[in-house]
Amino acid sequence: MSEDVKEELKKLREEMAGLKDRLKDMAGEGRGRRRGMYIDFGNTQDYVDDVMRGVADGVHGELERSIFIGPGGCRMWKGHRHEEEEEGGIDFGQAAKAMSALGQEHRLKILDALMSGGRYINELQEELKEITTSTLSSHLDVLEEVGLVVQEKVRGRYLITMPGRTAYQMARKVSRFLEAGGGEE
Amino acid sequence: MMRDHYTLENTVLKSDEAFTLYRVDKASVEVNKNLLAVPIKVDDKRVGYVFLGQGKLLVDAIVETEEGAFGKPIERVLSEPFLMLGNTEQASQHFSPASHDDLKRATADEKTLLDRAQGLLDRFSSKSAVHGCEDLRNHSGCIFAFSNGENALDHLVSKGSELVYNDKDMSFVSKGDKSILRSSEKVVLSHHGRSFVVNASHLPHHPHGCC
Numbered sequence: 001m002s003e004d005v006k007e008e009l010k011k012l013r014e015e016m017a018g019l020k021d022r023l024k025d026m027a028g029e030g031r032g033r034r035r036g037m038y039i040d041f042g043n044t045q046d047y048v049d050d051v052m053r054g055v056a057d058g059v060h061g062e063l064e065r066s067i068f069i070g071p072g073g074c075r076m077w078k079g080h081r082h083e084e085e086e087e088g089g090i091d092f093g094q095a096a097k098a099m100s101a102l103g104q105e106h107r108l109k110i111l112d113a114l115m116s117g118g119r120y121i122n123e124l125q126e127e128l129k130e131i132t133t134s135t136l137s138s139h140l141d142v143l144e145e146v147g148l149v150v151q152e153k154v155r156g157r158y159l160i161t162m163p164g165r166t167a168y169q170m171a172r173k174v175s176r177f178l179e180a181g182g183g184e185e
Numbered sequence: 186m187m188r189d190h191y192t193l194e195n196t197v198l199k200s201d202e203a204f205t206l207y208r209v210d211k212a213s214v215e216v217n218k219n220l221l222a223v224p225i226k227v228d229d230k231r232v233g234y235v236f237l238g239q240g241k242l243l244v245d246a247i248v249e250t251e252e253g254a255f256g257k258p259i260e261r262v263l264s265e266p267f268l269m270l271g272n273t274e275q276a277s278q279h280f281s282p283a284s285h286d287d288l289k290r291a292t293a294d295e296k297t298l299l300d301r302a303q304g305l306l307d308r309f310s311s312k313s314a315v316h317g318c319e320d321l322r323n324h325s326g327c328i329f330a331f332s333n334g335e336n337a338l339d340h341l342v343s344k345g346s347e348l349v350y351n352d353k354d355m356s357f358v359s360k361g362d363k364s365i366l367r368s369s370e371k372v373v374l375s376h377h378g379r380s381f382v383v384n385a386s387h388l389p390h391h392p393h394g395c396c
Contacts, residue, residue, distance in 0.1 A: 154212060159247065160253050
């Protein structure tokens with residue numbers, strides 16, 4: 001056996017010994033896990049969160065049938081909302097008018113500005129500089145006509161109504177859904 | 186409870202110009218030029234007027250909640266007689282004695298006008314017509330009573346930031362950031378934006394309105 005081959009075998013033995021040591025270390029880490037030294041809290045927390053969310057949704061759904069809890073208070077019916085919804089149905093004409101009023105970018109921006117509180121027209125003009133004064137007035141008239149906005153007669157402030165707030169939230173949900181690629185195959 | 190004894194002066198005045206008779210954040214009463222006015226007195230002290238002519242009442246009966254605004258502004262043309270009790274100093278600057286021509290323009294003589302004014306004052310003073318609202322007469326703020334054509338009176342009462350308005354269809358109370366609106370459909374209570382909405386059809390009917 002030549003000296004070169006002997007040298008090569010020696011290196012291979014050293015490498016094998018190194019690999020055996022490495023395997024022992026890894027085996028030790030594995031035992032540690034099995035003894036409970038390592039827990040994947042990330043997955044567990046997600047699971048608990050999912051369960052809690054499901055329970056909360058269930059409880060909220062039950063409450064919704066008799067009491068509606070809004071962001072700042074509650075709305076109460078003696079009867080069940082289900083009955084009211086089933087009897088009511090949709091006023092297609094009125095809904096179409098409201099949807100039509102919503103179908104304009106500037107009007108959505110006006111509702112967005114009013115979501116944080118009542119505004120005088122000059123305050124709206126200041127916030128929505130891209131809309132001219134006459135166009136702004138015209139948009140406000142449209143929103144007011146379908147009941148999404150109401151104007152005070154004494155002070156003149158514009159306020160978003162309950163239907164207006166609902167319409168805005170609906171538009172926001174649709175926007176977010178589309179942004180997230182919702183509905184795409 | 187002791188009641189004031191209201192009487193009318195035997196004088197008819199007219200407004201020299203259109204002006205705002207009363208204005209607070211949520212309500213105003215505007216009157217036209219040539220509005221006729223008969224002063225009301227208590228123990229020789231002028232405490233108000235009965236008005237006959239044209240005017241306009243505005244009330245922002247709107248409750249602001251975190252769920253959005255509920256209610257609507259009320260814009261009402263005043264063509265029936267109405268009365269005001271309260272501070273008369275500011276209003277008195279806009280009135281001068283009415284001439285015969287002014288009375289003719291109102292298609293009435295002085296006696297007819299005074300009778301109509303007395304009729305309204307009697308209805309206001311009558312417990313049956315303003316049942317439940319006795320306290321209003323001793324209110325230190327401003328009180329308006331409007332004929333609504335149904336042998337009853339609608340009221341607007343205001344004192345500082347407090348406002349009460351009621352007519353046959355609705356009642357509205359506002360005090361600072363607290364508001365209550367009762368319509369035929371819903372009762373909305375709001376305090377600092379927090380709201381409570383109740384379907385009015387489930388509430389007991391109050392036969393005498395808000396008062």
